[in-house]
Amino acid sequence: MNIPVGAFIAVSSILFFIGVAGVLMRRNAVVILMCVELMLNAANLALVAFSRRAGSPDERGSVFVVFIFVIAAAEVAVGLAIVLSSYRNRPTVDVDEVQAMKG
Amino acid sequence: MSYDFIETILFALLTLGIVGGALGVVFLNRITGSALLMAFTFLCNAGMFVLLGAETIAAFQVLIYVGAITVLVLYGVMFTPQQDRPYGLFFQKQTPWAALFVAPIGLFVALFAFSFRDGSHASAKGGDLVPLATSVFRDYAFPFEVASVLLLAAMIGAIVLVKRDDE
Numbered sequence: 001m002n003i004p005v006g007a008f009i010a011v012s013s014i015l016f017f018i019g020v021a022g023v024l025m026r027r028n029a030v031v032i033l034m035c036v037e038l039m040l041n042a043a044n045l046a047l048v049a050f051s052r053r054a055g056s057p058d059e060r061g062s063v064f065v066v067f068i069f070v071i072a073a074a075e076v077a078v079g080l081a082i083v084l085s086s087y088r089n090r091p092t093v094d095v096d097e098v099q100a101m102k103g
Numbered sequence: 104m105s106y107d108f109i110e111t112i113l114f115a116l117l118t119l120g121i122v123g124g125a126l127g128v129v130f131l132n133r134i135t136g137s138a139l140l141m142a143f144t145f146l147c148n149a150g151m152f153v154l155l156g157a158e159t160i161a162a163f164q165v166l167i168y169v170g171a172i173t174v175l176v177l178y179g180v181m182f183t184p185q186q187d188r189p190y191g192l193f194f195q196k197q198t199p200w201a202a203l204f205v206a207p208i209g210l211f212v213a214l215f216a217f218s219f220r221d222g223s224h225a226s227a228k229g230g231d232l233v234p235l236a237t238s239v240f241r242d243y244a245f246p247f248e249v250a251s252v253l254l255l256a257a258m259i260g261a262i263v264l265v266k267r268d269d270e
Contacts, residue, residue: 006219013216024201074257081264
């Protein structure tokens with residue numbers, strides 16, 4: 001294995017900030033959910049990279065990756081349910097126009 | 104003869120796939136294309152896990168992300184009609200402010216990530232299935248059960264949220 005851990009961390013940070021940019025920039029709620037998934041995936045990559053580096057005693061990082069899988073599945077299911085029920089009340093998925101809870 | 108260069112080439116290809124796919128998710132106008140490129144990014148990430156020697160995590164990644172989550176997102180795309188829109192209506196109104204706010208944090212994290220020198224290299228010491236299963240079912244058995252309760256709660260919540268109550 002000749003690829004240093006830092007290279008994986010760099011890829012992970014790039015992926016994370018592309019996800020941040022998507023969440024902050026796009027209007028479409030479904031695309032925002034996709035970008036949240038990208039950010040979770042970047043965190044997974046960083047966790048596995050740190051967990052698999054030489055000398056780490058066990059697989060703790062990978063265990064947290066398994067839990068992040070569970071969280072991601074729950075998050076996308078509930079998020080899509082909220083988007084769909086909001087779409088049923090107002091026919092738009094633009095987060096700029098959904099203002100039902102605006103004070 | 105050493106085959107180490109193959110790993111470097113694979114790493115470069117997977118990095119290209121991840122960065123290109125993620126940029127496509129953010130900047131593509133057609134939302135179906137965004138969803139499929141998201142699946143492609145997940146697949147490249149699974150390749151990264153294989154490169155790191157975590158084959159079990161890679162299998163979970165393909166099963167859960169490329170399988171389940173992508174199908175769920177594609178259903179979401181299907182149920183909400185999408186129209187191609189002009190590029191001016193593409194981004195939110197607060198985009199410049201958001202960029203101004205995030206750029207310093209991004210620079211900081213990028214500086215840290217690119218200057219990360221460990222000395223030791225990523226190791227591939229056999230499979231990761233046995234240590235992973237030992238950790239999950241012995242040291243982290245209680246969080247594992249809590250995670251299953253969380254999944255149950257999310258499932259019930261999703262059903263309640265999309266149920267029609269008009270009878």
